Amino acid sequence: MKTIPKPNFTAWFVMQGFIAAMRHPDYRSISDPEMLGIYEKLAVKASKTRLVSRMIHALPYRLQYCIGELVTNRGRLRHFIFRKTEIRKQAAALLEQGKIKQVIVLGAGLDMLSLWLSERYKDIRCIEIDTSESQVFKIEALQQMLEVMPDRVEFIEGDLRNPLKAILSGSRQYDPLAKTLWIAEGFFMFIPEESVTRIFQEMHSASAKGSTVIFTTIPSKKITSAMGHVIQTLYLQKEKSPFNWVLPHEKVAEYIKSMGYYLVLQLPCDLLHKRYIGGKYKGNHNFAEDIHIANTPVL
Numbered sequence: 107m108k109t110i111p112k113p114n115f116t117a118w119f120v121m122q123g124f125i126a127a128m129r130h131p132d133y134r135s136i137s138d139p140e141m142l143g144i145y146e147k148l149a150v151k152a153s154k155t156r157l158v159s160r161m162i163h164a165l166p167y168r169l170q171y172c173i174g175e176l177v178t179n180r181g182r183l184r185h186f187i188f189r190k191t192e193i194r195k196q197a198a199a200l201l202e203q204g205k206i207k208q209v210i211v212l213g214a215g216l217d218m219l220s221l222w223l224s225e226r227y228k229d230i231r232c233i234e235i236d237t238s239e240s241q242v243f244k245i246e247a248l249q250q251m252l253e254v255m256p257d258r259v260e261f262i263e264g265d266l267r268n269p270l271k272a273i274l275s276g277s278r279q280y281d282p283l284a285k286t287l288w289i290a291e292g293f294f295m296f297i298p299e300e301s302v303t304r305i306f307q308e309m310h311s312a313s314a315k316g317s318t319v320i321f322t323t324i325p326s327k328k329i330t331s332a333m334g335h336v337i338q339t340l341y342l343q344k345e346k347s348p349f350n351w352v353l354p355h356e357k358v359a360e361y362i363k364s365m366g367y368y369l370v371l372q373l374p375c376d377l378l379h380k381r382y383i384g385g386k387y388k389g390n391h392n393f394a395e396d397i398h399i400a401n402t403p404v405l
């Protein structure tokens with residue numbers, strides 16, 4: 107009997123949380139109806155792959171939102187919408203300049219950013235890398251959802267704890283000389299520090315000078331309430347996706363400098379939330395990921 111491929115648990119959680127946040131009345135104004143439509147179709151398919159996803163998917167969005175925050179922390183679900191909106195804006199602004207010809211998304215999960223970007227920027231090529239469990243599910247789901255598969259987006263299977271160059275050697279469109287936008291959103295915290303460092307070193311030599319990396323970090327493994335931390339730790343262990351690498355945002359500049367990058371922009375998570383909800387923001391920081399944009403020197 108054919109086994110049904112299932113996406114990585116954390117990829118599903120982010121997608122379902124993102125949908126629940128987009129459906130929340132407070133965040134409707136920053137939701138993109140087109141994106142929401144695509145994600146909802148993907149969520150229907152993902153809901154059939156796990157008991158927990160089936161149960162959550164059957165609930166009204168407001169309840170999904172509350173449960174999502176209960177098992178993580180207050181603000182985490184809206185964080186998905188702010189993080190994704192900001193990364194999409196930053197990526198679009200970089201591509202507008204017309205120099206970047208390749209986008210490579212590491213640990214892409216169920217994210218649809220590369221499809222969105224490739225629709226708007228016709229001269230770019232996108233490559234998504236994730237483990238086979240997520241990729242097989244995503245490709246099969248997209249084949250059923252879309253009339254035509256996007257030919258400028260390539261989905262590659264690979265465990266990124268292994269050398270990036272070997273994974274990219276399986277790509278039909280990867281260009282090591284292209285100015286590249288690398289995106290690692292909600293990903294580095296799941297792999298060991300030595301893999302993160304190796305990936306930064308490899309990205310540097312695997313793309314043209316002046317390439318850019320957008321990435322996120324968590325400041326510590328405990329970014330929830332005490333109860334949320336226990337639930338999260340146990341569940342992530344069960345799903346074989348425990349948090350692994352952490353780095354406070356004030357240490358990021360120094361860390362990447364040692365690998366030849368300089369910081370272009372940093373948006374710690376509290377600043378991100380202030381940016382999107384202004385005066386209504388009543389939070390501490392360190393409850394979700396910080397966003398960073400780094401470049402390699404042009405010369």
Ligand SMILES: C[S@@+](CC[C@H](N)C(=O)[O-])C[C@H]1O[C@@H](n2cnc3c(N)ncnc32)[C@H](O)[C@@H]1O
Pocket residue numbers: 114116117120121212213214215216217235236237240264265266267290291292293296297
């Ligand atoms: C929290 S999800 C984030 C997905 C997506 N980037 C987003 O923001 O919606 C983390 C993703 O990293 C992927 N991942 C974790 N460890 C990996 C590894 N060693 N190699 C490749 N992908 C990995 C998971 O499969 C999952 O899709």
